Amino acid sequence: MLGSPSAPALHAQLAPADVLVDERRALYRLAVDLFAPGTELSDNLLDHPITRYEIGRALSGHGDLDPGQLREVSAMGVRDLGLLVASDPAAADQLEAPLRIVAPDGAKPEPLTEADGARFEAAAGIVADGVALLRKLAPAMASDLLAHVSMLAVLRSETSGGVVSASSRYVPGIVLIDEPTTPMEVAEALVHEGAHEKFFDFAITREFLDVHAEDAEYFENSWSHARWPLEQTFAAWHAYSCLAQFAVVAEGERLGPHSLLPKARERATEIGEWLLAHEFVLLPHARWLLHAFSGDAAVPGPEDSAVDGVRTVPEGSCFEVRSGVAHRVAGTGRVVAGRLAGRPEIYWLDADPGWLMRQFRGSALSFEMMLSRATEEWQVGSAVARDRVGSALGSLVRESIVEYVQMGNR
Incomplete structure (x- = not known):
């Protein structure tokens, strides 16, 4: 030490x-x-x-x-x-x-x-x-x-x-x-x-x-x-x-x-x-x-952990926040989400999932709309945006924070 x-x-x-x-x-x-x-x-x-x-x-x-x-x-x-x-x-x-x-x-x-x-x-x-x-x-x-x-x-x-x-x-x-x-x-x-x-x-x-x-x-x-x-x-x-x-x-x-x-x-x-x-x-x-x-100079920086993504999304699909899920945005833009499901469940979201949660604003979003906003705000190419949005959606879907919605059924 x-x-x-x-x-x-x-x-x-x-x-x-x-x-x-x-x-x-x-x-x-x-x-x-x-x-x-x-x-x-x-x-x-x-x-x-x-x-x-x-x-x-x-x-x-x-x-x-x-x-x-x-x-x-x-x-x-x-x-x-x-x-x-x-x-x-x-x-x-x-x-x-x-x-x-x-x-x-x-x-x-x-x-x-x-x-x-x-x-x-x-x-x-x-x-x-x-x-x-x-x-x-x-x-x-x-x-x-x-x-x-x-x-x-x-x-x-x-x-x-x-x-x-x-x-x-x-x-x-x-x-x-x-x-x-x-x-x-x-x-x-x-x-x-x-x-x-x-x-x-x-x-x-x-x-x-x-x-x-x-x-x-x-x-x-x-x-x-x-x-x-x-x-x-x-x-x-x-x-x-x-x-x-x-x-x-x-x-x-x-x-x-x-x-x-x-x-x-x-x-x-x-x-x-x-x-x-x-x-x-x-x-x-x-x-x-x-x-x-301990002074370990070789230790990597405290990065957010990676998540598995959703790479393939059915055409015409959109997503929405599941019923009962609430979220708050800290001053840094970091997002914490939660729901009451028997015992309360709380999730701190990494940067991209947190950005995605802030986009919903009470309404459903199509995957194409997410990609368009991400490409513009992140100033990245469409392939990079697709990969990052897919990863973010993957984490949110896996934790049952958001869900698929078929546009034709709304």
């Missing part, structure tokens, strides 16, 4: 932070379209951890989505300390889900709030100093990772059950930390958990892991002999890799008693070697990031 490129630079090759956040919002807006058609949510509300938790539950088939309930969460009081920090006296109830999910056995973590008076203000001062310290020591890393942290909550130390810092893919966007004593504890926690939050956004917008990851071999670490599934293993490797880079710029700072910085490089290497030996279970973007962090 020595001499590897910076984490922010590698992340940006997959997607700059602002692009990644925008695409995540597009996915969540698509989910709202599927469960509550006609409902529009602001960016701030879409970024709220509880909104994301409720959308995630709906997408996992664990209930519907209540837009009214989502809007209620936006009323929760927060303090801007360079990062939004939960301060509402009712935060324990409002943040019930993340507090429950990260709680160690037998513990019931409670957040510090403005109701705690001077104790909260003291913690708030340390948090503000910690955020500022992170931005001073590692400005690029701070911008890269904190873009994915929507909220922080400070846990009362007597209730945390030993939680130093925590985050959860089930409630993405919120970081929970134990009551800090130094700014450096806050800065390190934000790198650690911010790396997890970055990974959560990558995992839902890029090709990282698929359903087969749940059946993959578990990793057992050497320091605690804990056994982790593939997703947790990759997330841990990514966090330790970021911490190892942060340790370099934090050298000389007084570390907290539970700091992982002295161990980060060794642990990142151990986990990374295991992942490299099992990379066949990773999807292309995860494999690319794994090799790139």
